[in-house]
Amino acid sequence: MMDDALLDIKKLQVDFLGVPTVRGIDLKVYKKETLGIIGESGSGKTTIARAIMRILSEDGTISPDSSAIYYGLGDKEVNMFKLPLAEYSKLIRWKEISMVFQSALNSLNPTLKVKDHFVETAKAHGLSSSSKIMERTWELLEAVKLDPDRVLRMFTVELSGGMKQRIVIALSLLLNPKIVILDEPTTALDVLTQRTILDLLKKLREAFKLTYVLITHDIALIADLADRVAVIYAGKIVEEGNVEDIFYNPLHPYVKLLLEAVPKLGEFDKLPKPIPGVSIDYKNLPSGCSFHPRCPYASDICLVREPPLINIEKNRRVACHIYTSFWKE
Amino acid sequence: MTEPLITVKNVSRKFSFRKGLRAVEFYALKNVDLEIPRASIIGLVGESGSGKTTLGKITLALLKPTNGEVLYEGKDIFKLTKKKEYRRLLQYIPQDPYASLNPFKTVKQLLMEPLLYHKLANDKREAMEIVRELMINVGLTPPERYMNLYSPQLSGGERQRINIARALIIKPTYIVADEPTTMLDASLKSGIMTTLRDLVTKTNISLAFITHEMSLMQFFGPSFTVAVMYLGRIMEQGTLKDLLNEPLHPYTKALIHAMPVADPKYRSDRGILLKEAPPPSPISKPPGCSLSDRCPFAFDLCSKEEPILKNISATRKAACHLY
Numbered sequence: 001m002m003d004d005a006l007l008d009i010k011k012l013q014v015d016f017l018g019v020p021t022v023r024g025i026d027l028k029v030y031k032k033e034t035l036g037i038i039g040e041s042g043s044g045k046t047t048i049a050r051a052i053m054r055i056l057s058e059d060g061t062i063s064p065d066s067s068a069i070y071y072g073l074g075d076k077e078v079n080m081f082k083l084p085l086a087e088y089s090k091l092i093r094w095k096e097i098s099m100v101f102q103s104a105l106n107s108l109n110p111t112l113k114v115k116d117h118f119v120e121t122a123k124a125h126g127l128s129s130s131s132k133i134m135e136r137t138w139e140l141l142e143a144v145k146l147d148p149d150r151v152l153r154m155f156t157v158e159l160s161g162g163m164k165q166r167i168v169i170a171l172s173l174l175l176n177p178k179i180v181i182l183d184e185p186t187t188a189l190d191v192l193t194q195r196t197i198l199d200l201l202k203k204l205r206e207a208f209k210l211t212y213v214l215i216t217h218d219i220a221l222i223a224d225l226a227d228r229v230a231v232i233y234a235g236k237i238v239e240e241g242n243v244e245d246i247f248y249n250p251l252h253p254y255v256k257l258l259l260e261a262v263p264k265l266g267e268f269d270k271l272p273k274p275i276p277g278v279s280i281d282y283k284n285l286p287s288g289c290s291f292h293p294r295c296p297y298a299s300d301i302c303l304v305r306e307p308p309l310i311n312i313e314k315n316r317r318v319a320c321h322i323y324t325s326f327w328k329e
Numbered sequence: 330m331t332e333p334l335i336t337v338k339n340v341s342r343k344f345s346f347r348k349g350l351r352a353v354e355f356y357a358l359k360n361v362d363l364e365i366p367r368a369s370i371i372g373l374v375g376e377s378g379s380g381k382t383t384l385g386k387i388t389l390a391l392l393k394p395t396n397g398e399v400l401y402e403g404k405d406i407f408k409l410t411k412k413k414e415y416r417r418l419l420q421y422i423p424q425d426p427y428a429s430l431n432p433f434k435t436v437k438q439l440l441m442e443p444l445l446y447h448k449l450a451n452d453k454r455e456a457m458e459i460v461r462e463l464m465i466n467v468g469l470t471p472p473e474r475y476m477n478l479y480s481p482q483l484s485g486g487e488r489q490r491i492n493i494a495r496a497l498i499i500k501p502t503y504i505v506a507d508e509p510t511t512m513l514d515a516s517l518k519s520g521i522m523t524t525l526r527d528l529v530t531k532t533n534i535s536l537a538f539i540t541h542e543m544s545l546m547q548f549f550g551p552s553f554t555v556a557v558m559y560l561g562r563i564m565e566q567g568t569l570k571d572l573l574n575e576p577l578h579p580y581t582k583a584l585i586h587a588m589p590v591a592d593p594k595y596r597s598d599r600g601i602l603l604k605e606a607p608p609p610s611p612i613s614k615p616p617g618c619s620l621s622d623r624c625p626f627a628f629d630l631c632s633k634e635e636p637i638l639k640n641i642s643a644t645r646k647a648a649c650h651l652y
Contacts, residue, residue: 040517041485041514042512057631062647070377097358139501158476159400160487160608161377162608176415190376190377190541191376191542191584191587191588192376192584192587192601192603193376193608194587195587195588195589195599195600195601196588196601198589199598199599199600199601202378202598203598218515218589219591220544220588221517221587221591222590222591222592223589223590223591223593223594223595223596224589224590224593224595225539242527243593244593247592247593257516258515258516259591261515261516261519262515262517262519262520262591263544263545263548264544264547264590265543265544265547265573265585265588265591266573266590267547268547268550268551268570269549270546271547272519272522272523272548273519273523274517274519274522274523275465275516275519275520275522276588278484279484279514279516280484280515307633312574
């Protein structure tokens, strides 16, 4: 299965007003997998997504060394960061890679009917045949379990949170993309609605053979949906591996602490523990490993040298000096 | 039996809004009974529209019930003469730390003002001492680092700690915390929850904790009372452990079944244990039991008669015709 990569990101660095917030990310997305990217707010996870979609705000720039090779266009390999923007939006955006935005509940236009959202999106990406657009829209709305006849004529303010989320998911699939980036797809929803959306995402993944990049700070969501997980801290990957490895045998101290900070349903003997220390400030990043001020295992080397992301086993990477040769010196 | 600190007796609250020329009325809360003992924690769980925030606000005398009464140590809170004193004893921790602090005031001002207003300190120096001690207790250390900052200079977690400090500083007996961690990250959440738990148990305060995340309440331990609410009614009440291990009410069962678990072992296409129906809304409740349109166990009686909250055991209550 390996080397069935659909997207290969290398050395991704994003600066905001000169301050790097994504600091060199190497990440592969494989065909038909769900890659979970987890990190606290400010860790740079949404920035990675926005860089891939090339919708960073004006303050943000992708550094010239970064590359993101997309393999989904037949034999052609394209570096998405090097494509001219017009070309990118013609070839890639929404057609190959689409995104379900965070706070989807606010990302619909209240003055437009649901139907117009689909028509506008399709037309903006070059589809012109109205009958084809409606056919696809109909199919998608049924796939997300909405009644097309009723919903298409409604304004988005008439919809409940769960319905809006379904509309936004349907919209992301409109042009039949291969990769869908899900940025916190269930945060603003109630427990029962959350569960229906999760089940729906799983069904769609099967039905449309989708690859998901799931961005969230919710560990339970990752446990439920992801195949592989990349944990981000201060704009870098600190650990990456299969979901079982990450959950049952975490290596990086941050990942260990993160898992201990989350209550497990029905488990009372072990109380969750907060992670000590304060969160990331990019303007004053600590020297060496950026996690060292909060790390219970930090030693001298951690203060001076930044640990590289190394392969521990097949499909398992970790960036921590405990696992490098410097540790014992 | 000792008298509970707060007694909610048969409280209903009606709201209305205009739709065209018509006024539409609905009950956000219907015939709710609840007792909150001294120095205890009670969890109010429910989806949006379940009335959990309305109930919290009514116990704080921020909203008046349409029917029923709320007693504080046996006295009706809406007939009290010493309003100011009662206000001091009841405090609120809001949901959104980004919207609830005055951005033009420093941390010092935010924390000293309530002290001086309620005359809990003789002079500024004494107030300063109290503020400093409390800041250390809520994890804002060293206090000097934060004293002169304005709230926009603080992170979400730090702001929420200020909100907790503000609620605690005037020595209340009862606090309502309305989803105080929803806006925060997993690691910050557990910090705030631990702080809240330690402060509440140390100071003998009663806490009503409003949330839709049941797993969050595990921070308080297995044996405190949780009330599960649905469309303005308490459906089931019991200790957290009993509810999680053996939920009785079909709604509680569905809620617990749907909850995401931070363990890949439990992943499956779990689905929802309730029948598909339009999302619950207090404006269009079905007749009889408000869950009757979604409940897979519903029988004739359920759509005719609304079940009352009955004692199942000493610590357990449920409102369901099955029991």
